[in-house]
Amino acid sequence: MNDRLFKIVKAATNVASGLSMATLIILGVSYIGFQNAFVFNNAGISVTNNPVTGGQINFILEGNRRHECTLKRVHSDAYNDTTGEKFELDFARKIYIRSNDYLGSNTGVVDHQWAMPVPDGMRPGVYRISLYSEFDCVYLLFKKTKVQMFDNISLIIE
Amino acid sequence: MDKVRNERITKQVERWDLFARTTPTLFLLTTLILILFDLVPLEYAFYIGLTGFAITAVTWWWWAIFTIRYLITVLSRASSNLSDVTKEMTKVKKELTELKDER
Numbered sequence: 001m002n003d004r005l006f007k008i009v010k011a012a013t014n015v016a017s018g019l020s021m022a023t024l025i026i027l028g029v030s031y032i033g034f035q036n037a038f039v040f041n042n043a044g045i046s047v048t049n050n051p052v053t054g055g056q057i058n059f060i061l062e063g064n065r066r067h068e069c070t071l072k073r074v075h076s077d078a079y080n081d082t083t084g085e086k087f088e089l090d091f092a093r094k095i096y097i098r099s100n101d102y103l104g105s106n107t108g109v110v111d112h113q114w115a116m117p118v119p120d121g122m123r124p125g126v127y128r129i130s131l132y133s134e135f136d137c138v139y140l141l142f143k144k145t146k147v148q149m150f151d152n153i154s155l156i157i158e
Numbered sequence: 159m160d161k162v163r164n165e166r167i168t169k170q171v172e173r174w175d176l177f178a179r180t181t182p183t184l185f186l187l188t189t190l191i192l193i194l195f196d197l198v199p200l201e202y203a204f205y206i207g208l209t210g211f212a213i214t215a216v217t218w219w220w221w222a223i224f225t226i227r228y229l230i231t232v233l234s235r236a237s238s239n240l241s242d243v244t245k246e247m248t249k250v251k252k253e254l255t256e257l258k259d260e261r
Contacts, residue, residue: 010179013180013183014179017180017182020183020186024186028207031204143200
């Protein structure tokens with residue numbers, strides 16, 4: 001290898017190494033950011049038609065979202081405040097009322113409203129709802145299953 | 159002894175240079191291929207990279223400390239020897255001047 005070619009190879013490997021290092025650092029930092037991010041930020045779920053008089057409970061989820069996530073599994077239970085009795089909310093019978101950001105599409109502000117029937121045998125009273133949700137989130141070439149929980153959602157049945 | 163050690167350090171510097179020049183690119187390309195073909199989960203690649211980075215950083219740090227310490231020792235010995243030579247030269251110069259004056 002002559003001197004000129006050696007210098008060119010050396011300079012090229014220097015540039016390639018620098019760019020690779022920068023790429024690795026950027027990807028590493030992005031991955032840590034993605035891994036630690038919540039599905040929803042500044043988010044909360046509440047019942048909009050409290051006290052519930054009909055057979056339908058209306059929910060609203062407000063907040064914002066950074067990454068694209070698809071809902072994989074959801075489970076929700078309502079606990080009676082006085083007796084502790086547990087009722088499972090049936091997500092198979094969920095009806096969308098409004099969704100400006102359907103899960104799995106764009107990121108940004110989330111204003112998500114849905115309705116579910118009052119579980120059978122639920123007597124009038126004050127209930128606390130807890131909601132467990134599991135998402136598949138995607139960002140660049142990263143993919144991760146994330147869990148987000150919402151507790152103490154107040155529900156009043158009349 | 160110093161000469162052997164100096165040559166060893168020169169070789170080590172060359173090896174570090176080659177390592178720094180090739181490893182990031184090789185690692186990036188290898189992991190990208192492995193991840194794209196689903197041979198390694200991204201999480202594993204991330205932790206392997208992080209471990210490699212940490213090991214390299216610690217090894218380089220200790221190597222740099224020992225090398226700098228050695229270089230400082232060599233430099234201070236050379237400086238001391240040079241000072242002795244200067245003193246000797248001054249002495250010789252003085253003696254020569256005295257000899258010249260006597261004649």
